[in-house]
Amino acid sequence: MAQRRTAWTRLTTPFANIPAGTATTLALAMWVVVIGGWAFLSYGRVVPNMFLPTPGTVLETTYRMSLDGSLFYHTLTSAKVVILGFIVSSLIAVPLGLWMGTYRAVQAPLEPLVNFIRYLPVTSFVPLFILWIGIGIEQRIAVIFFGTFFQQLVMISDCARSVSRDLVNASYTLGTKRSEAVWHVIFPAALPSILDTLRVTMGWAWTYLVVAELVAASSGLGYISLKAMRGFQVDVIFMAIAAIGLLGLITDTAFRILRARVAPWAP
Amino acid sequence: MGTLILNASSQTAAGPRVVMTETVKANNSGGMASANARAAGTTMAIEDVTLRYGDVNGVLALDDVSLKVAKNEFCVIVGPSGCGKSSLLYLAAGLNDATSGSIKVDGREVIEPGPDRGMVFQSYTLFPWLTVRANIEYGPKRKGLPAEQRRQIVDQYLNEVGLAPFADHYPAQLSGGMKQRVAIARALANDPAVLLMDEPFGALDSQTRGTMQKLLLRVWERQQKTVLFVTHDIDEALVLGDRVLVMTARPGKIKAEIKVDIPRPRSMDVILEPDFIALKRRILGLLHDEIDEDH
Numbered sequence: 024m025a026q027r028r029t030a031w032t033r034l035t036t037p038f039a040n041i042p043a044g045t046a047t048t049l050a051l052a053m054w055v056v057v058i059g060g061w062a063f064l065s066y067g068r069v070v071p072n073m074f075l076p077t078p079g080t081v082l083e084t085t086y087r088m089s090l091d092g093s094l095f096y097h098t099l100t101s102a103k104v105v106i107l108g109f110i111v112s113s114l115i116a117v118p119l120g121l122w123m124g125t126y127r128a129v130q131a132p133l134e135p136l137v138n139f140i141r142y143l144p145v146t147s148f149v150p151l152f153i154l155w156i157g158i159g160i161e162q163r164i165a166v167i168f169f170g171t172f173f174q175q176l177v178m179i180s181d182c183a184r185s186v187s188r189d190l191v192n193a194s195y196t197l198g199t200k201r202s203e204a205v206w207h208v209i210f211p212a213a214l215p216s217i218l219d220t221l222r223v224t225m226g227w228a229w230t231y232l233v234v235a236e237l238v239a240a241s242s243g244l245g246y247i248s249l250k251a252m253r254g255f256q257v258d259v260i261f262m263a264i265a266a267i268g269l270l271g272l273i274t275d276t277a278f279r280i281l282r283a284r285v286a287p288w289a290p
Numbered sequence: 291m292g293t294l295i296l297n298a299s300s301q302t303a304a305g306p307r308v309v310m311t312e313t314v315k316a317n318n319s320g321g322m323a324s325a326n327a328r329a330a331g332t333t334m335a336i337e338d339v340t341l342r343y344g345d346v347n348g349v350l351a352l353d354d355v356s357l358k359v360a361k362n363e364f365c366v367i368v369g370p371s372g373c374g375k376s377s378l379l380y381l382a383a384g385l386n387d388a389t390s391g392s393i394k395v396d397g398r399e400v401i402e403p404g405p406d407r408g409m410v411f412q413s414y415t416l417f418p419w420l421t422v423r424a425n426i427e428y429g430p431k432r433k434g435l436p437a438e439q440r441r442q443i444v445d446q447y448l449n450e451v452g453l454a455p456f457a458d459h460y461p462a463q464l465s466g467g468m469k470q471r472v473a474i475a476r477a478l479a480n481d482p483a484v485l486l487m488d489e490p491f492g493a494l495d496s497q498t499r500g501t502m503q504k505l506l507l508r509v510w511e512r513q514q515k516t517v518l519f520v521t522h523d524i525d526e527a528l529v530l531g532d533r534v535l536v537m538t539a540r541p542g543k544i545k546a547e548i549k550v551d552i553p554r555p556r557s558m559d560v561i562l563e564p565d566f567i568a569l570k571r572r573i574l575g576l577l578h579d580e581i582d583e584d585h
Contacts, residue, residue, distance in 0.1 A: 288462055
């Protein structure tokens, strides 16, 4: 009895650690519940298959589209759009954000503007982008860029601003010049939180994918979802959603590994 | 020549005897003659420094503070929290600007921070992305010293603070006391004219603090450095210092100067000796006057 009580106490204690096995079991149980619920609703015809496909049909469709290469093709197109948009955005947001967080003179003009723009819905700019950039891949990349850049800028500038003042002061007393402080102290000190910001905003970039492929795309996971909607192919929509989720999970893990490699000192 | 100029308030301090000491302790008279050009061996001269936060009606943090630190002297400022002793150290480091007055190190006016004034902070300020070795090497690297010379300097100070086995550790893997030992080594690796220490052991437990004081004394005796050390701990001030300056609060002023005649090398047991206790009683009296005045 005592054994059971301690296990229960541990599970219900705030912030207490639980055994790794228990954690894995709980994680698996969650998926069993979700997929089980789905199977129950679809196989049991609680929801008509026209609206909710069975797990079997989705797997079948995935298998079929993997064989003819179309799944790979559309996934690649989408990944290209998201990753290019994300890279272009990050390449500008990281240095500019560092500057913004470091120098009040950069922050003062930029912050009001950025805070105005970042609350505008990305979708409202799609017609403009089409007029300005056309309907090529650049337009889709622009949507991803627009969705992530301004968020990244604000978050990275916060990362820079939260670097300890005494760390910078200490570097001055060791011979660092004012102009060197950004590169030699503020950037490395903020690096772990910058990488965390990139990981989080990478997730947001994926969420803009369907918006980006909403108009004038001829390939991509968002595009096949929209096409499938017109043909009532719910199984394809499910597959596309799962693929986007999986890709997100992969990039997220990649960023975690990158952070452990690049900033091994950070907890 | 060589006498310390005290400000008006400390000369009128009634109770305790205010010692007018010679700035240059009779340590090595040979250096005296050649030091004439440099104001008789004075390394740091703080003259009539006033610091006011905000505008003319702002808080007066430091009021007309003057002091001199002689070459190789261990000078300690002790005072209640909020008396401006840390502010004074930040001014000396060049991290902040005084409202008026001047601070000179080796005859040169302090206008910005520089490696000639190494500083050890109360908070942990090691660079977390650099190993212990790379932290100590940071200053020499900024100076552009060649790799071989840097390696020698780093090895010397790693041994000096007893952390050679931890050379490749990151700061996050070190205890608080070890971090401050690296911080001391890092500041000394630049061979500064004066080492500024802002309550460096304030965050440590009392046993570690004792160990650190012993280590600091050993390093100081061997390396012959000029130190300006700030603390609120009277024992610490008396164990370490050649001279203790007692500071008053709001506005910060130097109230008295006490020469610590306890012979060196000092052991940690020195706190039990009558001479020590007499000095401690005097400083306590000075600080108590201060607290009573507040009420």
